[in-house]
Amino acid sequence: MAINSPEGTRDLLPDEAKFWAHFRDTAFGIFARYGYQPIETPLFEQTDLFVRGIGQATDVVSKEMFTAISGENFKRVMEGGTIKAKSRLSLRPEGTAGVVRAVVQHDLVPQGAAPAKLMYAGPMFRAERPQKGRQRMFNQVGIECLGAEDPSVDAEGIIMLMRFYAAIGVPMDATRLLVNSMGCEQCRPKYREAVREYMNAHAEHMCEECMRRAEINPLRAFDCKNPGCAEVMEGAPKISDYLCDDCREHYQAVKTYLDGAGISYIEDPTLVRGLDYYTRTVFEVQVDQGMGSQNAIGGGGRYDKLAEEVGGRPTPGFGFALGYERCALAIQAAGQAFPSAQHCDIFVACVDDSVRAEAFSLVQACRDAGVTAEMDHQHRSLKSQFKLADKVGSRMVAVLGPDELAAGEVKVRNMSTHHERLVKLDQAKALLAQFGGEPFGGAHASIEDVFAGEE
Template sequence: MAIQSPEGTRDLLPDEAKFWAHFKAVAADIFGRYGYLPIETPLFEQTELFVRGIGEATDVVSKEMFTAISGQNLQTLLDGGSIKAKSRLSLRPEGTAGVVRAVVQHDLVPQGAQPAKLMYAGPMFRAERPQKGRQRQFNQVGIECLGAEEPSVDAEGIIMLMRFYAAIGIPVESTRLLVNSMGCEACRPAYREAVRAFMAEHAGELCEECNRRAEINPLRAFDCKNPGCAAVMEGAPKITDHLCDDCRAHYEAVKAYLDGAGLAYVEDSKLVRGLDYYTRTVFEVQVTEGMGSQNAIGGGGRYDKLAQEVGGRPTPGFGWALGYERCVLALEAAGRAFPPAARCDFFVACVDDSVRAEAFSLVQAMRDAGFAGEMDHQHRSLKSQFKLADKLDAAQVAVLGPDELAEGKVKVRNMQTHEERLADLAATKALLARLSAEPQGFEPPSIDEVFGA
C-alpha cells in the first residue's frame, strides 16, 4: 500500500498552494498599511514557553501539544534518566507565545519605544481529533502588537482583521463579530471565585472535565462543548457585571472605536477564548452560514501579562490569529473557488524534432522576458501539442517548422480567435532580449505585441 499523508494533515495541491501564497500576500499588504512587519519564529520552542504562556490547565497544553525530542534524549528517558528543560521541546500550537518570546529575547520594545507591530503566517500543530476545518497541522495568519495598552490598538486590530476578510472574498454580511472583556488581575479573581461558587452549586449537572476545571480555572467551563454544561453555564455570573472601573472604561472605549468605524458586533459575556493569557478585550469572528458548529474563523484579544510570564519586563500586548483552513471553508460556503494555479501566456509547438533546439531557445527567451510558457517534452504530434496548449489555457501558440525557420519566421495562432499570422523571428528574439534586460517588476508588453501584432 502506498504511504499516505499523516492523519490530520493534508497536501496543498498547486491551485490551493498558489491561493495560500495569495492569501499571505493580501495579508502582508493590508497589515502593512497599519504598520505591521513580518516576523518568522521557529516551528518548535521550549515546552516551558507554552506551559507558562498559554497555561497548564488549557486543553492546548494538557492534551494537544506535540512533543519534539531527539533520538538520544528519547533513549535517556526510556532508560529512566531526565533531560534538561531546554531540551524539552514542543511544536508550536499557536503563534503568540513564540512572537512574544522573540520580542523579549531581542528587546524589540525598549523602554519608551514605539510599539512593536508584527505579523506572521505559517503552520501550527495540535493533536486534535481530525475533522473538517480542524487539522493536526494547520495554517494561521496572525498579528501581535507589543508595547501599547490603549484601547485604540484593540479596535484598530479588529477593524484590520475585518478589512482582510472582505479583501480575501468572505462576505461581510455572512460574518458575526463577538466581543467581550475578561477583566484584569484586579477584578478577575473575584469573578473567577463567583463562577467557581456557581459551578459548585451545579456540580451534579456538569461533566467530569468541567468539575476538574472548577478547581484549576473555572472560566474554561465556558468553552465546554457538552450541551448540558453549556446550558448550565448560561446562568453563570457575567464578567461584564464584575469589571473594575479601569477595565470597564477600556471596554467601553474599544466599543466606541468600533462604533465610530461602523463595525457591527455582538457583546457575548460568555466569550473567554481558549488560552489563559488573555486580559480585557477578547473577540471572535464567526461565519453565520454553511460551516456548522466549526464556524469560528479567527479571534484573539489583549494579553498584558504574557511578556512577564515568559521572563520579560511588563509589556502590554494585543493580537489575534485567523485559521487559513477555516477561511477556505468560509469562501467555499460563499461560493468562491480557487483560481487555477497554472498560467500560460504562450506555447511553442514543434512541427518535427529538427526545430526542437530553436523552440527550446525561444521558450527560454520568452520566460526570461517575463512570460509564462511551455513546450512539448514528450515528442507529441503537432495535433497533440495543440490539445496540450488548449488544456494549459495558453493564450498564443507559436509554431516552429523547417519551412518557417528557413524564412526566419514563426507562425502564431491566437487560441481564442484561431487567427494565424507570421511573425519575424529575429525581431521577436531581439525584443525579448531587450525585455529580459529590464529590472524586475516592470510591465511587459502583451504577448501580441511581442509577436508584432
C-alpha cells in the same frame, strides 16, 4: 501498501497552494498599511514557553501539544533518565507565544520605544481529533502588537481583520463578530471565584472535566461543548458585572471606536477564548455556513501580562490569528472556487523534432524576459500540443516548423480569437532580450507587442 499523508494533515495541491499564497500576501498587504512588519519564528519552541504562556489548564497544553524529541533524548527517557528543560520541545500550537518570546529575547520594545507591530503566517500543530475545519497541522495568519495598551490598538486590529475578510471573499453577511472583556488582574480574580462557587453549586450537572477545571481556571467551563455544561453556564455570573472602572472604560472605548468605523458586533459576556493569557478585550469572528461544528474563523484579544510570563519586562500586547483552512471552507461555502494554478503566456509548439533546438531556445528567451512559457517534452503531435497548450491556459501558441524556420519566422496564434500571424523570429528574440527578466505588462511592452506581426 501506499503511504498516505498523516491523519489530520492534508496536501495543498497546486490550485489551493496558489490560493494560500494569495491569502497570505493579501493579508500582509493589508496589515502593512497599518504598520505591521513580518516576523518568522521556529516551528518548535521549548515546551515551558507554552506551559507558562498559554496555561497548563488549557486543552492546548494539557491534551493537544506535539512533543518533539531527538533520538538520543528518546533513548535517555526509555532508560529512565530525564531531559533538560531546554531540550523539552513542542511543535507550536499557536503563534503568539513564540512571537512574544522573540520580542523579549531580542528586546524589540525597549523602554519608551514605539510598539512592535509584527505579522506572521505558517503552520501550527495540535493533536486534536480531526474533523471538518479542524486539522492536526493547519495554517494561520496572525499579528501581534506589543508596547501599547491604548484601546485604539484593539479596535484597529479588529477593524483590520474585518477589512481582510472582506477583501479575501469571506461573505460578510454570513459573518458575526463577538466581543467581550476578560477584565484584568484587579477584577478578574473576584469574577473567577464567583464562577467557581457557581459551578460547585451546580456540580451534579457539570462534567468531570469542567469540575477539574474549576480548581485551576473555572472560566474554561464556558468553552465546554457538553450540552449540560453549556446549559448550566448560561446562568453563570457575567464578567460585565465584575469589571473594574479601568477595564470598563477600556472596553467602552473599544466599542466606541468600532461604532465609529461602522463595524457591527455582538457583545457576548461568555466569550473567553481558549487560552489563559488573555486580559481585557477578547473577540471572535464566526460564520454560519460551511464549517460543520467549527464555526470560528479567527479571533484574539489583549494579553498585557504575557511578556512577563515568558521572562520579559511588563509589556502590554494585543493580537489575533485566523485559520486559513477554515476561511477557505467559508469562501467555498459561498460558492467561490480556487483559481487555477495553471498559467502560461505562450506555448511554443514544434511541427517536428528538427526544430526542437530552436523552439527550446525561444522558450528560454521568453522566460529570461519574464514571460511564462512552456513547450512539449514528450514528442507529442502538433494537434496534441495545441490540446496541451489549452490545458495549461496558454494565451498564445507559437508554431515553429521547418518551413517557418527556413523563412526565419514563427506562426503565432491567439488562443482566444484564433487569429494567426507571422512574426520575424530574430526581431522577437531581440525585443525579448531588451527586458532581461523585467515582467511584461508595464510601461514598456506586452507579450502581444513582442509577437506582433501580420494577421
